[in-house]
Amino acid sequence: MNARRGLWSLAGTMACLLVAVTGCGTSAGSPAAVRGSVSGPIEPHTITWLNARPSDGPVIKAVADVAAEYGKTHPGFKLDIISTPDRPSYLQKVVTLAAARKLPEFFDVDATPFAEKLRRQNRLVDVGNLLDEFGAKHRFRPLALDYQKFDNGGVYGLPLEFAMEHFWYNKSAFAEAGIEPPRTLDEFIADCKPLRAKGYIPIALDGKDGWPLERYLAYYPFRLQGNAFVKKLKRGDAKMTDPAGKAGADFIARLGAAGCFAKGFSSAGYTDATDLFTTGRAAVINDGTWDLGLLATDTLPASLRNDVGYFKLPTAQGAATGTDDYVVSSGIGMAVNSQKFDPLVKDFLKYLVSRYPAKYAAMGQLSPTIDTPTAIPGNATPVYGQVIREAERLGTRTAKPWDTELDPTTNNVVQQNLVLLAQGNMSPEAFMKSVDQAVTTNSPRYFSK
Structure with missing residues (x-):
């Protein structure tokens, strides 16, 4: 990656x-x-x-x-x-x-x-x-x-x-499954079943590097509280068992139970994930505009070249952040x-x-x-310019990646146990307990009260 x-x-x-x-x-x-x-x-x-x-x-x-x-x-x-x-x-x-x-x-x-x-x-x-x-x-x-x-x-x-992270999707796969891009995070989970039924891997994921799955953990808390939750969590002023944290842990467990990721995703790297999407085997990939050369140019196979669309981070009931607030970074x-x-x-x-x-x-x-x-390259597909123009209508809040917020030891615990949670080998309750214990033990070395 x-x-x-x-x-x-x-x-x-x-x-x-x-x-x-x-x-x-x-x-x-x-x-x-x-x-x-x-x-x-x-x-x-x-x-x-x-x-x-x-x-x-x-x-x-x-x-x-x-x-x-x-x-x-x-x-x-x-x-x-x-x-x-x-x-x-x-x-x-x-x-x-x-x-x-x-x-x-x-x-x-x-x-x-x-x-x-x-x-x-x-x-x-x-x-x-x-x-x-x-x-x-x-x-x-x-x-x-x-x-x-x-x-x-x-x-x-x-x-x-400067990069915006979107969900890139195969329009034909969605049409075959009879679904539209999800408006909510709950709809996102529900879309996995019909995509599976049509023979697609719903979501291509780089599971080897840890942080891509951690993005998914952050989505529900960000929608509900912006970055306030992780800012408090890292200092021990909030608990993973609080409603926003629990919503994030449950989201990962539900994605796993719905078969949203490929079997063996934990050993798949960046190239494996992008290959799944660019060869048409996976219906969705969460990726940033740094990869427009892969996702929106004629380097794509001809069969997929004009079949790639994108949607923004879905919202959630009771959301405190808007549809134009999502992961935006300057690297x-x-x-x-x-x-x-x-x-x-x-x-x-x-x-x-x-x-x-x-x-x-x-x-x-x-x-x-x-x-x-x-400068839009000459071999760009129409979606290239469409995505670039999204930079003109961004919201005022951007989701901070949790791996830049949590202390390094806690972050390691989170990433290791997230895989188990998504695979169904750890319960949300056990996952949340492990995070809260890690924060209690390690955050005092990094953050002053």
């Missing part, structure tokens, strides 16, 4: 390594550097960006192009790009480097509890403050910046993407190491902010900036 979507796993390793991070002093990064204030001559040298992205992806290509341009007017400058697309391996590397205080100038990070520890140790530059200084903050989509916000309201990761952010923040790093970052959006949008991607239109 596209690496930027997988979020923090190997939580046990991370938790152990975090002890080393926490044990270090907090002298790294002066207050001035944290604010983005540095002075002195710009002296070109090599700087490094450690990232969790595919090396041939549009983000890397666009950043590399900008760096090459910058190097032409700053002889001696080089951006060393080190990509580790496998997210668990990347995470282990970052935590290890953080413990040794050897993080490079730039590194990818979400607004997770781990990153919050770095922030409290003054090891991250305030990117939001820098964007203000550059006069560029107004250019960014509010939801792109919101996705990068820490609990204190600050932005410490530069958004390099993993580019963090700036305050320990290595110098005039060159700041100058390059300013140049990157000014030049990157247009290069990224030219590749058919949604830019994190408002003023940069997406």
Whole structure:
């Protein structure tokens, strides 16, 4: 799967390594550097960006192009790009480097509890403050910046993407089953039976990576309470057994009992899931606009090319969020190491902010900036442009992925037990109890009351 979507796993390793991070002093990064204030001559040298992205992806290509341009007017400058697309391996590397205080100038990070520890140790530059200084903050989509916000309201990761997550569906499969795109989450479950009866796998799912199924767990709570529930849950101020949490756990159990996922889904990866959908064997896949090249171009088989539609996250009775509120992200952010923040790093970052959006949008991607239109590729199907235009009518709230909110150990418990819950090997009651126990045990190490 596209690496930027997988979020923090190997939580046990991370938790152990975090002890080393926490044990270090907090002298790294002066207050001035944290604010983005540095002075002195710009002296070109090599700087490094450690990232969790595919090396041939549009983000890397666009950043590399900008760096090459910058190097032409700053002889001696080089951006060393080190990509580790496998997210668990990347995470282990970052935590290890953080413990040794050897993080490079730039590194990818979400607004997770781990990153919050770095922030409290003054090891991250305030990117939001820098964007203000550059006069560029107004250019960014509010939801792109919101996705990068820490609990204190600050932005410490530069958004390099913007993506909306939809449910993509096979129109012919739905027609054969005599159903329409579901309006509610309950209808979504009910649709699985007629799709199965017509020989389709109702929902293609990347079960190996953990977080895709965790998305489904978050849907009911988000519809009922927005992000308020997970914000409280992670600190122990709410329980999984509360009505919103119970609705999420029951939703997973009901999806499993209705046969909505493929047999053996837990061992299926991203490629397995997308292949099920793009070959017409699965009727639905939950995917983001980063995959428009797979879902809305002539790379699709001819038989499916004009048969792919999409629908938004269904609603629920008593919903507190609107139909245009759903998962919208700006991907993993580019963090700036305050320990290595110098005039060159700041100058390059300013140049990157000014030049990157247009290069990224030219590749058919949604830019994190408002003023940069997406170039629709020549081989796009009509649905490509339709989905891109959804960015113009988004709501004001976006569902935060739970794997960026929960402490890493609790998140590991959630992802492991979710599979058992969906397979019918764990009851909703046992699942909820396991989550509440994990939060009680682990959250105090990450969140202060």
